[in-house]
Amino acid sequence: MKIDFKEFPLILAPMAGVTDIGFRSVASSFGADATVTEMLSARAMFHNPKKTELMTLTTAEERVKIAQIFGHEPDFMVKAVQSDLLAKFDSIDINMGCPAPKIVKNGEGSALMDDLSLAGKIVSTVKGATGRPVSVKFRKGHKTENFMDFAAMCEDCGADFITFHARTVAQGYSGKADLEAIAKVKAKAKIPVIGNGDIVDLPSLEAMKSTGVDGVMIGRGSLGKPWLFAELKGNNMRVDKIAVVEKHVALLREHFEESWLKLYIRKHLLWYAANLPMAASLRLKLATCEDIDECLEILRKAFVSA
Ligand SMILES: Cc1cc2nc3c(=O)[nH]c(=O)nc-3n(C[C@H](O)[C@H](O)[C@H](O)COP(=O)(O)O)c2cc1C
Structure with a gap:
């Protein structure tokens, strides 16, 4: 399946440690037109395939499935897009915007914005190695604000579309x-x-639309609120929030060990609880709760009394 740009797609952003199979699936159920995996290291895919396998689980509910890869070695990136692990994905995104120091120090993520020649080689080689659409996600710049040149490079090297998070690397997530x-x-x-950055409601979506972009990507605004996609599409359906959380958890339980999951899921549960009354005491209860079913019961009661 391909992204239909005529329909102004709303895409769930890649978020490391967040956009798991469960979250991508519930976001899709509320209308996310495309979903992106967490960033996948092209190298680690071969050293630790089990980890990548878990990060690349998908459900039929997801519409356009995008795998995001990162790396700095064109050969590894090619091997990654051609690997069986990524065969089920409709589209490949290349991360050239990650600001995390451990990624940047390897010359990956946003560091590639300082090396247009290598970045271009990666885009054209990856594009040549797959028949699928290839996109690039980037920021305003790393050492300099070279986003215009960078966008032109992506286009010249064969990218099918680009995603622009208009903050510099130095900004992190601060400012606008x-x-x-x-x-x-x-x-x-x-x-x-x-267009990507700061879309959390209809006014911020309208502001982004005013730039003329062909679609948007939404990250933090959807945390604990995957129904944001429905709201942004003007669908003010009644949401059974606890059923959403239960579905998210159930999908993860099918694939992950309970001992790992009970630690992992806590942040999602805290996000789901964020806008409920008594958020502070609720947070404390969820943060100290050791059992997933108990946590779900706490949330269920909180949703009922909200
Ligand atoms: C927890 C977290 C993890 C992220 N991981 C990734 C990632 O793996 N790949 C990527 O390209 N961007 C990543 N991002 C950046 C988001 O995709 C997005 O560009 C950014 O959050 C701005 O959009 P927003 O304002 O809608 O959140 C991450 C952001 C957050 C908050």
């Missing part, structure tokens, strides 16, 4: 995404541009 920068990239680009 620069919508003017997004409008500038869109005005020049011949390929579709996906």
